[in-house]
Amino acid sequence: MIYTKEDIEKLDRISRLKIINSATGIKPANLIGTINKENQTNLAIFSSVVHLGSNPPLLGFISRPRTTDAGHTYHNIIENGCYTINHIHPEFIKNAHYTSAKFHVDVSEFNRCNLSEEYINDFIAPFVAESTFKMGMRFVEAIDIKINNTVLVVGEIEHLILPDTSIIAGDVDLEAANSVGISGLNSYYSLKKIGNFPYVRVKEVPEF
Amino acid sequence: MIYTKEDIEKLDRISRLKIINSATGIKPANLIGTINKENQTNLAIFSSVVHLGSNPPLLGFISRPRTTDAGHTYHNIIENGCYTINHIHPEFIKNAHYTSAKFHVDVSEFNRCNLSEEYINDFIAPFVAESTFKMGMRFVEAIDIKINNTVLVVGEIEHLILPDTSIIAGDVDLEAANSVGISGLNSYYSLKKIGNFPYVRVKEVPEF
DSSP states (O other), rough: EEEEEEHHHOOHHHHHHHHTTTTTTOOEEEEEEEEEEOOOEEEEEEOOOOEEEETEEEEEEOOOOOOOOOOOOHHHHHSEEEEEEOOOOGGHHHHHHHHOOOOOOOOOHHTTTOOOOOOOOTSSSSSEEEEEEEEEEEEEEEEGGGGGGGGEEEEEEEEOOGGGEEETEEETTTTTTTTOOOETTTTEEEEEEEEEEEOGGGGOOOOO | OOOEEEEHHHOHHHHHHHHTTTTTTTEEOEEEEEEOOOOEEEEESSSOOEEEEEETTEEEEEOOOOOTTHHHHHHEEEEHHHEEEEEOOOHHHHHHHHHGSSOOOOOOOHTTOOOEOOOOOSSSSOOOOOOSSSSEEEEEEEEEEGGTEEEEEEEEEEEEEEEGGGEEEEOOOOTTTOOEEEETTTTEEEEEEEEOOOOOGGGOOOOO
């Protein structure tokens, strides 16, 4: 099937959302945990976490428009300067998915979706206890993407927790870590490792 | 295993690269195809393609620092205003991986890594013929991420090609599309669909 720009514009809103949200390929499945100044926690699923650099260790994610209706995640990050990113595992994909409901600010998705808050090393933002691979993040900056009024939220990893069993031959194995991926808005995938290749130097490229 | 910020700083460069590049979870595996004004093509693997919005249909990816040593991909995109994003499938993960070598500008990775150029609908940038899920992208803007001198390259989807068989019950199925994911710098994963949930309205959230 081939869609031109005009075909995409003519799609109904839901069909367009489903197709364009799948276009990148598989997306990482993470829950972002935050807390506001009144100690109200919040938890929300994000599929847009992206690696920005390793030194310093920086990750980004895309947040919806900065309006009064903006998500509680972004508001809490600006308020407190910290957040957690927690991998989603198959055992709680349903709980994680339903954090995407637009609950009132007084409702903690931890409680409503039956996931457990965990506090590690005096880090103020709540981790997800059920997640075995998670990070405490320090907010660095919010970069405007003006064309569609979204924001790239940049943060630095301050705490990194991962299962010992996920490190295989010096590398992180996401199948062993039991991490999952997302396509579109509502489909979840498990991972099966199918290949591993060395860091590439020009002289070592095989003949194809 | 728990790493603090100080532990991460103390890691040797390769260990840090491997771990921090896996921290987001699974990443999409794409080849970006470009061409310069001398009609020299270029193909490079990227795991940082991220969905920015569906209307207009915008995707981003992270490019290395804007220096004279910058990748040919970024240079060609600025020169021509267009590029292609092509999903990687299991049959050519090895070919795709080796496009990451720093070949001389006169070497086309299409040729060196045995992948085929394909031109669709007069779009100037080359698609990867072996990929069944691919997009022709129009460059929109490059947004500086100053803290580590990287760039978020923003583009709009102008052509979207995907296999009819990947659309199941109105949704894109990336297992059926045979798309793959990446962790770290060199591990590849196939996908198995394990769950599908509806768009969430607060009133429809089940009890957990």
